[in-house]
Amino acid sequence: MSLLTYQDARPWARAIKEKVAKREMPPWYIDKNIGITDFKDDPSLSDADIATITKWVDDGAPQGNPADMPPPRQFSDVDQWHIGKPDVVVSMKKPYILPAAGPDNIVDVLVDPGFTEDMYVMAVESKPADPRSFKVVHHFTTNLIEDQEDDPIGLFFNEYALGKNGDIFPPNSGRLIKAGSKINFNLHLNPRGEETPVTVQLGFKVFPKGVVPKYVAFTQHMGDSNELDIPAGQVVRHDGYFRLPQPALVASFQPHMHNRGKAMCMEAIYPDVRADSARPGPARTETLSCVSNYQFGWHITYPYADNVAPLLPAGTIVHITAWHDNTANNKYNPNPRNWVGYGQRSIDEMSFAWVTITYLDEADYQQRVQARQSQ
Ligand code: HEM
Known part of the structure; x- marks a missing residue:
């Protein structure tokens, strides 16, 4: 469903009230009453926001004066990544064809992205590359393989699972990707009734060339x-x-x-x-x-x-x-x-x-x- 316009949102008014009042939407399930309460990019609503939405629904979800309405938000390619626009995106070179039925498939796909220089990553996100792949990807992990002979498993880098956002490292912290490193995608896939070509991708933002962060984040x-x-x-x-x-x-x-x-x-x-x-x-x-x-x-x-x-x-x-x-x-x-x-x-x-x-x-x-x- 879309909630971009009044006409789109109006039929969902009761469901919207229920979901926001129970704090099930927007998705953010950290307990606000325990421990640390300040987070980067916290999309959750304040108690006052929730009261406004609840009152609007209780009042019959009126449109109000259309002239007061802000223009609908425009989304761009950048909105497709939680970390912002990645500097580097590595995708599988060709899709893995997942059969229509059968047990879960666990598959390794090694990609050589041709990195010619060392890079320090400041934020990283992994996700399926298209809507069909989203439907069948249970989770996947990525490993950095620096030397295939010496260490074929490599170093764990990042994980995607259903509903995941991205990882943003603290200031002055990064993760080194050495020139020549390969990326191993380890996919866990669920067949869902139709043969599905699956592609996943890894996106990351890097420190400017020549900048070496002081700390290693992982x-x-x-x-x-x-x-x-x-x-x-x-x-x-x-x-x-x-x-x-x-x-x-x-x-x-x-x-x-x-x-x-x-x-x-x-x-x-x-x-x-x-x-x-x-x-x-x-x-x-x-x-x-x-x-x-x-x-x-x-x-x-x-x-x-x-x-x-x-x-x-x-x-x-x-x-x-x-x-x-x-x-x-x-x-x-x-x-x-x-x-x-x-x-x-x-x-x-x-x-x-x-x-x-x-x-x-x-x-x-x-x-x-x-x-x-x-x-
Ligand atoms: C204030 C903001 C939001 C409102 C009012 C809202 C409202 C809702 C409602 C009413 C439903 C239930 C639909 C049904 O009954 O079939 C729902 C489900 C869902 N919403 Fe939201 N939503 C919000 C933010 C978001 C955001 C930011 C995302 C994505 C990042 C999202 C993704 C989903 C998904 C995937 C579902 C179906 C699965 C589930 O319930 O977890 N929503 N939302």
């Missing part, structure tokens, strides 16, 4: 819990942990679960201030973020605003808590009568967070802590 799994045990008809909690070997700046949080995912929180468990302290009682902990209404259809990366992005000392344990709802109350549950465990298919489950981080040295960390304190 995205990785944290808090994986692979021994999932989710009995039929129950809501179950699992926990996973990742210990930061160095001080770190956390740029973003993206929960990853499947259809039974209900909520996920990320907490910092701080190390003791002194190695020899015999401080009694529990460790100091702080909840950084929660997605309390997780939606499998929306794999959104929540990028922290720069002045509040978690700044964590070496030895902090990042604690990921996940809840899965395997009851009939979960309308996306494929089968509430089945036990579920870890697995790749959407009808199996997973539990981890994608976290984008930048490691800092101790002096840099202390300096940033002081700057924050004086803020």
Whole structure:
């Protein structure tokens, strides 16, 4: 459906009220009442916006005076990327032909984009290249292969899953792509009743030539819990942990679960201030973020605003808590009568967070802590 004009939107008035009042639309499921609340590119509505929309619907969704109406927003090619217009786009050279039926297909496609010079990436986004491909792509990952003989698997670079936006690294942080690197696309595809040519693409923005960012930013799994045990008809909690070997700046949080995912929180468990302290009682902990209404259809990366992005000392344990709802109350549950465990298919489950981080040295960390304190 289109919501561009009054005529388009009017028939949807009741549904619009319901979706915005429950904060199901626009898609943005971070809990606004827990932990950090400032994000880059936060499209969510304020309470006042929601009250305006609700009142408009309750008043019969009137058009008002057409002369007061702003012109409809014009969309351009740039709007097709969450990170803005990419400097470089790498696509599969030819489509992979996905059969009409059969099991999930997991396919590797290696592309040599012919990079002749080193580049530092400041923002990256992966997505299917056309509407037909969007329908069948469950998710895909991209790896950078610097030397095919030496390391054929390469380094993880970026992920796309249903509803995903892009990853924007913090200021002065980047990811090096060496000249000659190849890109491996690892595709997980679901046949959906018709033979489908699938193409996916990777877009990124780079630092100007000659500019070398001071920090390395990268995205990785944290808090994986692979021994999932989710009995039929129950809501179950699992926990996973990742210990930061160095001080770190956390740029973003993206929960990853499947259809039974209900909520996920990320907490910092701080190390003791002194190695020899015999401080009694529990460790100091702080909840950084929660997605309390997780939606499998929306794999959104929540990028922290720069002045509040978690700044964590070496030895902090990042604690990921996940809840899965395997009851009939979960309308996306494929089968509430089945036990579920870890697995790749959407009808199996997973539990981890994608976290984008930048490691800092101790002096840099202390300096940033002081700057924050004086803020
Ligand atoms: C204030 C802004 C928005 C309003 C009022 C709104 C309204 C709605 C409504 C009423 C529905 C339910 C349609 C149905 O019942 O069939 C819906 C679904 C949907 N909307 Fe939005 N929407 C907004 C923003 C967005 C944005 C920014 C996106 C894309 C980035 C989006 C993508 C979708 C999609 C894909 C669905 C179907 C899947 C789902 O429900 O998750 N919407 N929206």
